[in-house]
Amino acid sequence: MARIYINETRKVSHINPEIYGQFSEHLGRCIYEGLYVGEDSDIPNVNGMRSDVVEALKEIRVPVLRWPGGCFADEYHWKDGIGPKEQRKKMINTHWGGVVEDNSFGTHEYFELCRQLGCKTYINGNVGSGTVQEMSEWVEYMTFNGLSPMASLRAANGHEKPWKVDIFGVGNESWGCGGNMRPTYYGDLYRRYQTYVRNYDADAPIQKVACGPNVNDYEWTEKVLDTCFNPSPCHLHGFMDYLSLHYYTTPGPWEHKGSATEFTVEEWYNTLHKALYMEELVEKHGAIMDRYDPEKKIGLAVDEWGTWFDVEPGTNPGFLYQQNTMRDALVAAVTLNIFNKHSDRVKLACIAQMVNVLQSMILTDKERMLLTPTYHIFHMYRSHQDAELIESRIEGVETEGGAMYEVPTLQESVSVDQDGVLTLTVANLSLENSYPVEVSLEKLKPTSVEASILTDEKDAFNSFDEPDRVAERAFDGVAVTEQGLKFTIPACAVVSLRIR
């Protein structure tokens, strides 16, 4: 028997909706086919965005969408992607699969997609191979409201009014594909480039993201903060609003990460053990940030995270297309619980990537599409967005996975929304054991509970022949008791409870 204690009288931190953000890169079939099919496609679309995919994404309340990369961002020259489509430059996407990039999806199309999704915008600028002037002009093109060369160009291309850029990343993985820089060199470049990311609208300032560490590169965090985090009356947050962190969960070594669908029990626990490592990363990078920024003015932006397996056999290795099983669902569930629990510092996160690439929400095959187990987790967790994290802990949790890959069997997070409704999400990482769970609340006497569950075999996935095999279902096993609630969570399952 496990016991979850919830102290709903103690609010811990605000869960920024942007923790539930998404990432879409010009990579494989994420943008082209996955999101954008063009106005002339037979696939139903609105201004070129495929309607089935947009409708499904609206259901999970995408709060923010990062674009155009990733590694692609540091090779992207935004002027190639504006103006009449037939005149846009065609080029090779050297980073991802060596295919032709015709630039038919560019700045205007990105803002149209975000408009349809109703989400915030997060543009990643090019430091690796772009100039300060190019970055500065892009910001002017997107956001300047008045007479200027770039605002006039935007108007000539059919968009009179400026758009709103909520978040702007100054370089991506500058320690790797974004220029192989060293931290102090990047830190100096960051200071310079970000100077020209102008805030043309004082009422809607752009939040800036400095490139943060790869996984556990604590020296990068330290040195970039030392170089750039410099609060002064005119730069209250130093020069940044966020520092990014990238961490992918791969069960095997980089050359042989392992199959997305065929894996052993040991690989199950290995993968979840590695997913749980996110907590240590957030805490240790967070501790360094605390020394520079004890008031937590800047956020950690985990703007690339998720599983990374060997590509689906027979597909272009540069497209990073992989299936998505219950293992991915559990990785998403535990990671989002970690982000909720650390929402005092984690203010933004983007899973990689939204459609057809890595740990996707949606897979498409020409006109067909399916929702992955990961999509269902985002749906089950959607009420955490913009809620207040509340204090909770679990007692009586066993561990599994052996000495090598030990994981707690149960993991939870709890929040309360503006209507006073609690959301409790619980993951059972065990492949063998179901657990009776008692939930006790400090004061609240629940009157009603709505619950849903995602559960199946460890390697179950949705295919185009069987698209609804793994799906969120109503969970009617929750009983209201004197102390709170009780239910039994099956093995390999995630439950979401809305408690009134």
Ligand code: AHR
């Ligand atoms: O998400 C795929 C790639 O992973 C991104 O382009 C890059 O930033 C990271 O290495």
